[in-house]
Amino acid sequence: MIPIQQVLTISAGLFCLGLYVVLARRNAVLVLMGLELMLNGVALNFITFAVYRDPERFLGQIFALFVIVVAAAEVGLALAIILRLYRLRRTANVDEANTMRW
Amino acid sequence: MIPPEWLFRGIATLGLLGGLGLALTRNVVHGALFLVLALLAVAGLYLALAADFVALVQVLLYGGAVSILILFAMMLTQVREEPETTDNGQQPVALLVSLAAFAALAAAINTTEWPGTTARSLAHIDFDTISAALFTTWAIPFEIVSLVLLAALIGAIVVARQEPQE
Numbered sequence: 001m002i003p004i005q006q007v008l009t010i011s012a013g014l015f016c017l018g019l020y021v022v023l024a025r026r027n028a029v030l031v032l033m034g035l036e037l038m039l040n041g042v043a044l045n046f047i048t049f050a051v052y053r054d055p056e057r058f059l060g061q062i063f064a065l066f067v068i069v070v071a072a073a074e075v076g077l078a079l080a081i082i083l084r085l086y087r088l089r090r091t092a093n094v095d096e097a098n099t100m101r102w
Numbered sequence: 103m104i105p106p107e108w109l110f111r112g113i114a115t116l117g118l119l120g121g122l123g124l125a126l127t128r129n130v131v132h133g134a135l136f137l138v139l140a141l142l143a144v145a146g147l148y149l150a151l152a153a154d155f156v157a158l159v160q161v162l163l164y165g166g167a168v169s170i171l172i173l174f175a176m177m178l179t180q181v182r183e184e185p186e187t188t189d190n191g192q193q194p195v196a197l198l199v200s201l202a203a204f205a206a207l208a209a210a211i212n213t214t215e216w217p218g219t220t221a222r223s224l225a226h227i228d229f230d231t232i233s234a235a236l237f238t239t240w241a242i243p244f245e246i247v248s249l250v251l252l253a254a255l256i257g258a259i260v261v262a263r264q265e266p267q268e
Contacts, residue, residue: 010147012208014118014140017121019203037137040140043144047148058227062232062240068159076255079175080259
């Protein structure tokens, strides 16, 4: 069986790649994709701990399911906001969304 | 059943390559495809960890719904291939922060002892067990999350609606 350290390192790698994308990219859609990658790293951690530490109650699996569902809701809402931004500013660049009014 | 280690490592490598591709590519649509690769590889990791149900949900929701939504957003916002504008000026700082975060996480993972996690076979949890738990023990969170989905759906419609005089 794979040592737990390796699985956790993989999920940490996914999380940090997503973090880089969120911080370095300008396009709102790309930022959103980085966020999805981060959420996947987190969900992988939950699954790992559920499988390795808690196979009787599998709480981590349930929690990962909720993480996935809430992430789906968040994507839908975020895309609506990006569409709105694009309609107002003709851009999907997060650096140009710098006022709190229109 | 324990999957062979090389299979696990191969799938993990695919996932990390997908993430790396998303981080490095200049082309936004290629980025989306790299993201799909990473998401499906994570589903493969769930399968390898014997979490079948979550793997299935991952393929359906992430591999299907979320990737399609993201491609839709690209189409509707007419993302152009502008290499000079995909990265912002924070790139060196972002690189530093994410590398530091990874170093800290890896150090924490490898210096911690994980009791009770070695040499155990994978406990397979079938669909019956997990759905029984979802509809009995976790029934209230389950209902609340469906409410969250409904609220997000209505909110998305309201936010994205085209107003007539706009």
